Amino acid sequence: MTDRRPIDQSRPRDNGRPAGSVAWRDSITALGSRMDSYYGRPIVKEPVWQPEIPVYFWTGGIAGASSVLHGVARLTGNETLARRALYIGAAADVVSPLLLISDLGRPERFLNMLRVFKVTSPMSVGSWILFISGGASSTAAVLELAGKLRPVKWAAELVSFLAGPPLATYTGALVANTSIPVWSEARDELPWLFGASAAACAGAAAAIATPISEAGPARRAAVGGSLAALALTEVMERRLGFVGEVYKKEQAGRYGRIAKAATGAGAGLVAWRGTRSRVAAAVGGALVLAGELALRWSVFRAGFQSARDPRYTVIPQKTRLSAQKGATP
Amino acid sequence: MTAVAQPTGAPAAWPDSYGEEAKPRMGFFTDTTVCIGCKACEVACKEWNLIPEDGLVWTGESYDNTSHLDANSWRHVAFIEQQKPLKLDGDVASIDAAPLRWLMESDVCKHCTHAGCLDVCPTGALFRTEFGTVVVQQDICNGCGYCVPACPFGVLDKRHLPRSADDAPLSLPLLGKKEDGRVWKCTLCYDRLKGGHEPACAKACPTDSIQFGELDELRERADARLAKLETEGWNGPRLYGRDESDGVGGFGAFFLLLDEPEVYGLPPDPVVPTAHLPRLWASTALAAAAVFAGLAAAFLGGGE
Numbered sequence: 001m002t003d004r005r006p007i008d009q010s011r012p013r014d015n016g017r018p019a020g021s022v023a024w025r026d027s028i029t030a031l032g033s034r035m036d037s038y039y040g041r042p043i044v045k046e047p048v049w050q051p052e053i054p055v056y057f058w059t060g061g062i063a064g065a066s067s068v069l070h071g072v073a074r075l076t077g078n079e080t081l082a083r084r085a086l087y088i089g090a091a092a093d094v095v096s097p098l099l100l101i102s103d104l105g106r107p108e109r110f111l112n113m114l115r116v117f118k119v120t121s122p123m124s125v126g127s128w129i130l131f132i133s134g135g136a137s138s139t140a141a142v143l144e145l146a147g148k149l150r151p152v153k154w155a156a157e158l159v160s161f162l163a164g165p166p167l168a169t170y171t172g173a174l175v176a177n178t179s180i181p182v183w184s185e186a187r188d189e190l191p192w193l194f195g196a197s198a199a200a201c202a203g204a205a206a207a208i209a210t211p212i213s214e215a216g217p218a219r220r221a222a223v224g225g226s227l228a229a230l231a232l233t234e235v236m237e238r239r240l241g242f243v244g245e246v247y248k249k250e251q252a253g254r255y256g257r258i259a260k261a262a263t264g265a266g267a268g269l270v271a272w273r274g275t276r277s278r279v280a281a282a283v284g285g286a287l288v289l290a291g292e293l294a295l296r297w298s299v300f301r302a303g304f305q306s307a308r309d310p311r312y313t314v315i316p317q318k319t320r321l322s323a324q325k326g327a328t329p
Numbered sequence: 330m331t332a333v334a335q336p337t338g339a340p341a342a343w344p345d346s347y348g349e350e351a352k353p354r355m356g357f358f359t360d361t362t363v364c365i366g367c368k369a370c371e372v373a374c375k376e377w378n379l380i381p382e383d384g385l386v387w388t389g390e391s392y393d394n395t396s397h398l399d400a401n402s403w404r405h406v407a408f409i410e411q412q413k414p415l416k417l418d419g420d421v422a423s424i425d426a427a428p429l430r431w432l433m434e435s436d437v438c439k440h441c442t443h444a445g446c447l448d449v450c451p452t453g454a455l456f457r458t459e460f461g462t463v464v465v466q467q468d469i470c471n472g473c474g475y476c477v478p479a480c481p482f483g484v485l486d487k488r489h490l491p492r493s494a495d496d497a498p499l500s501l502p503l504l505g506k507k508e509d510g511r512v513w514k515c516t517l518c519y520d521r522l523k524g525g526h527e528p529a530c531a532k533a534c535p536t537d538s539i540q541f542g543e544l545d546e547l548r549e550r551a552d553a554r555l556a557k558l559e560t561e562g563w564n565g566p567r568l569y570g571r572d573e574s575d576g577v578g579g580f581g582a583f584f585l586l587l588d589e590p591e592v593y594g595l596p597p598d599p600v601v602p603t604a605h606l607p608r609l610w611a612s613t614a615l616a617a618a619a620v621f622a623g624l625a626a627a628f629l630g631g632g633e
Contacts (some may be wrong), residue, residue: 036411036588036589036591037594038591039393039396039594040389040405041396041594041597042483044478044481044483044596045399045477045478045480045484045613046335047474048486048487049474058369064620065620068621069624069627070368072627072628073628103473103474104471104510105470105471105473105508105510105512106470106471106489106506107471107505108504109452110454110504112453112469112471113471115452115453117453118448118451118453120449121448121475122449122606123451123473123475126450127451158572165617165618165621166613166614166617168446168620169613169616169620172616173606173610175608177449177605178475178479179479183478184602184605187608187609187612188612191609191613191616191617195616195619199624202624203624203627216630217624217627218627220627221623221624224627226629228623241605262467282518303478309393310591310594316595318591320540321598
């Protein structure tokens with residue numbers, strides 16, 4: 001690789017990295033021909049999102065799936081689990097908007113998110129879902145603690161129960177609905193992966209917080225969700241093909257491996273000793289939570305990595321074009 | 330889902346939403362074959378739009394020290410040095426008998442027919458003007474950054490420079506940040522268009538490489554220009570973004586190039602992300618149902 005360094009690297013450009021530092025000048029063989037690029041520079045922009053966003057994907061998932069766990073526990077008469085899941089979900093629902101507001105370039109304008117409702121924007125739809133879910137679950141949690149206004153509490157519980165599943169999955173649609181190659185090309189898997197990850201996290205958190213005798217459904221959710229997330233990660237990476245190689249590199253690769261190891265170990269521990277030892281259930285649950293946070297981080301960084309290298313933008317598009325040309329001679 | 334990409338050459342809900350105030354769709358035809366790389370467009374754009382300076386560097390990449398479009402560069406002249414003949418009939422510029430050509434292209438926001446940035450903007454800050462162009466309302470944008478990765482061309486970017494002195498004071502100081510934090514891009518000089526003037530870059534361009542006008546007329550002009558270049562035996566002329574059947578429904582600002590788009594740092598087959606959204610929403614709803622079903626199934630074994 002022949003780097004051509006800029007003469008003045010000391011002064012950062014507005015994008016926060018020295019201009020010319022992306023001096024990737026190799027040409028590669030693709031589709032039997034040379035791929036050209038403009039000095040190896042990216043074509044699509046890397047996201048400008050900060051670490052708050054993947055952490056929100058995680059907390060939002062916990063909030064959404066915990067609301068479901070809480071609702072079903074209430075319906076089946078498992079009051080202990082229902083109450084713990086309600087508090088966990090409400091806490092995650094309160095943290096989530098704070099993370100999102102903190103990421104905004106103009107945090108004081110956060111209410112502009114509720115200025116319109118646009119079905120073409122998963123972020124707009126998601127803002128409304130989070131607004132409704134957060135309002136409902138925190139109301140329900142406060143009323144549960146206070147033991148007052150029963151009918152209002154039930155109504156709030158029902159609303160958060162209904163808002164839970166979309167809150168757990170829409171974040172997958174949010175990142176897939178971009179021009180970032182590794183996210184866009186995984187649009188069939190990401191909502192499912194994020195949903196499975198959310199279920200695993202909600203189960204794990206509830207398994208930590210609930211006595212063993214009441215925590216059976218939480219443990220099964222943690223183990224089942226973890227297995228589904230591990231399987232879906234594998235499916236996604238395989239179906240991504242060439243673009244999927246970013247999941248083997250740099251932070252996406254490193255945190256992807258951590259995610260698999262921690263989630264697998266945690267789910268195994270919960271399944272093996274979780275019915276007998278509260279400590280095992282807690283350690284296993286914590287491992288699952290950590291593993292799923294690492295998964296969100298891996299997916300997040302993979303987006304940046306795939307945006308930075310123009311090959312991931314150009315080669316799938318050229319492949320598509322040549323396939324179209326082949327179809328219509 | 331009216332604003333989801335339609336298989337048409339007209340932007341969603343435009344110009345109907347403007348009623349009697351609707352104007353013909355305006356745009357740019359950037360003919361790179363006559364670009365001389367003077368960067369007058371970059372300078373005129375910066376001056377007219379009061380875009381702040383964002384650092385000076387030498388990249389070593391031909392005459393290009395701007396490198397890409399971003400929040401503080403709304404025109405960007407690309408320079409490509411190639412060992413390819415300019416014409417196919419042997420009439421070539423050459424050094425040591427090797428063919429050599431120097432391509433220059435003034436890049437700009439494409440003002441797509443189906444604009445991904447506009448579709449994903451959750452605040453409505455991005456909107457379609459009466460001229461069919463796509464503009465960010467700076468008093469609405471809250472810097473969520475969703476449009477940045479949504480754009481297939483990497484045009485939009487967040488401004489990380491300090492807030493300007495005449496910026497509105499913080500109504501909620503606790504939530505304030507020191508940087509501008511909003512997203513900026515080419516407005517096709519919306520203010521100049523309102524006053525009946527052409528955009529600053531087109532006004533400044535000394536060779537008419539940047540041509541401004543009604544999109545229909547520009548397309549006719551581009552077709553004629555392409556036919557002329559092909560007759561003259563130029564190497565590789567092609568129109569980029571003129572075709573209404575492409576993945577973004579055609580560009581409001583399109584180009585005549587002399588090589589593959591990726592040579593200029595442009596995507597070869599851009600598709601608006603929201604083209605996939607109906608299927609993506611269906612998949613997301615199914616996944617949500619699966620989360621519900623899976624968690625409900627976890628209760629089948631009872632409390633233990």
